[in-house]
Amino acid sequence: MTYVGAVRAALAEVGDPARAAQQQAYMKSELPYVGLRAPALSALLRPLLAEHRFVDRAQWEHAVLELWEDAEHREEWYAAIALLRYRAYRPWLDPDLLPLLETLVRTGAWWDVVDEIASHLVGQVLLDHRAATTPVMDAWSVDADSLWVRRTAMLAQLRHAGRTDTDLLGRVLVANLDDTAYGREFFVRKALGWALRQHARTDPAWVRTFVRTHADRLSGLSRREALKHL
Structure with missing residues (x-):
């Protein structure tokens, strides 16, 4: 069997x-x-x-x-x-797996499966293969058709701690602020705040600066999540 x-x-x-x-x-x-x-x-x-x-x-x-x-x-x-x-x-778990993972994200399209795929699978591919995977995350962060693909790009570094690429994190979050295509969606706002809150455990100063810099484009939900433990 x-x-x-x-x-x-x-x-x-x-x-x-x-x-x-x-x-x-x-x-x-x-x-x-x-x-x-x-x-x-x-x-x-x-x-x-x-x-x-x-x-x-x-x-x-x-x-x-x-x-x-x-x-x-x-x-x-x-x-x-x-x-x-x-x-x-x-x-x-390498860049060749990303098309399959993207298919699961697009068709799963709900937090219970997307978040695990993002943080444990896409995140591992990104951590081990940054040069090849970073452009994919940039593309996913502005996906025209799926807020879940965007959410995956935002949550991919949840487990990276001190190895987080803050340049990439900043780009994928800015691409989903409140005045962007999916920026007013609850699951986008929540992911944005979650990503910031998690990174605040490693670099609270970076998170405070991000929140201050983008204060006029950041939803109240995202801001509260980001600063929850600061």
Whole structure:
């Protein structure tokens, strides 16, 4: 049995219909849930990831897309992300993976999947391959069609701490201030503030300067988030 088949077989044997309905309502998801809590899903996936190893990158990417595109439950999306994040495949997190990650962001188009892809996957590619990935983040930050692609560019450095490229961070945030194409969208404003708040842990002076410099173009929400711990 393949990883995809094993995931679907395992999900078919578990779940909680009452919790599933609550999860679907909370996440405003068109896809139904099986009804697993996150720790239970992680425990279910862990042995499957260990047992079903991929030695061929193309097959690995195909499995991700199969889980994503043919999903009948949202947990299959989470299983696809778990497959991408599995430690054995860290060497495959490179710029060649960005088109696939972009597809997941555009089609997932909600914070539960986009934020994990942004911070753990796109962020790792950016950290390891800055020269090749930085122009992609600049392009994503001004994407004409998807606020979620823009959000990904803003959140990609959440985990970079002292290795944050502040020139890039500044550009992608300025590209999404309140007077820009998606600047008044809640999830853009929230991401902008979150990115600033997180970087304030490393460089509070930079964040204060950014907020002061762009005060007239920064929403109240973004400002409050940015200065929350300052």
